[in-house]
Amino acid sequence: MNKDWPIWEIFIRSKNGLDHRHAGSLHAADAEMAIQNARDVYTRRQEGVSVWVVESKHITASNPEKSGELFEPAKDKVYRHPTFYNLPDELKHM
């Protein structure tokens, strides 16, 4: 029997943030404990108002060796950025 607790990835939403951001990882025996541990480890200084936890094994990561074929083709496709439109002056924060 494996006696080590599994690793969980922790996502925290800060007070003014709209999305949960990856904060780090920790050990816990179950999801409820992961939430409690995340609260104790990552929100002691008022960093968050909401916590998501997911067991690390459930995350599928892209293969670093394939980063060339996955991400490089986007490099020379500048026309995908909406920078060729003339925006009216009234429109701010675009």
Next chain:
Amino acid sequence: MEQKALYDYLLLLGDNPTILGQRLGELCGHGPELETDIALTNISLDLFGQVRNYFQYAAEVIGNGATEDSVAMLRHEHEYKNALLVEQPNRDFAYVICRQFLFDIFHQLLLNELMSSKNERISAIAHKSVKEVDYHVDFSSTWMKRLGDGTEESNQRLTEAMGFLWRYSMELFKPTETETLMAEMGVGPDLSELKPIYMERVNTTLQASKLVMPEKTTYQYGGKTGRHTEYMGYILAEFQYMQRAYPNMKW
């Protein structure tokens, strides 16, 4: 006279979290897992934060140049009024969790009553503390279930801890003269009224934890009137060391 009674009552309120906080502080760097270590010392810090509120008030009440530090750290053993439960040692993690659970359930009931205390200062402290203690209850209750309903060994260890610590539980509900007086004045609750709710809550968690209520035991009393177990002197030796060696030392 009334001031002395209020002072004594603040000690009764503050000494439990003081000694339990010190016990939990002993685990700093020694928790079974990094995350649990942080959780237990967080709880310790919550408790000491509450203690500061009680003892700052106690120092004002008693006057004579008393400070929160002198109230907390410069009394003799028989002047501490904590229940015997909280001075019990960290024998293993099951004892730590069980002791915490037995105290947390009481602590939550107490603070819920103190929120409507006629003493506004005590009521304000209770309002401030109750959310922290609600979390302590969550933490220790889920650990009770996890250990009790975990492996054969964790269940057996928790059963042993419960069998040992249960004898100290009823002291929490046996009022001292001061507590009776404060209940009459509407400052504190009638502790005996909290007992049935306590028994019910403990029982509910024990059932969910696949544990049975310990059989009839000889309940132990004494801490609240200054008669402590042999552990108390060692706790105070460590707790008071800095203030005794370097009087009036501050951070």
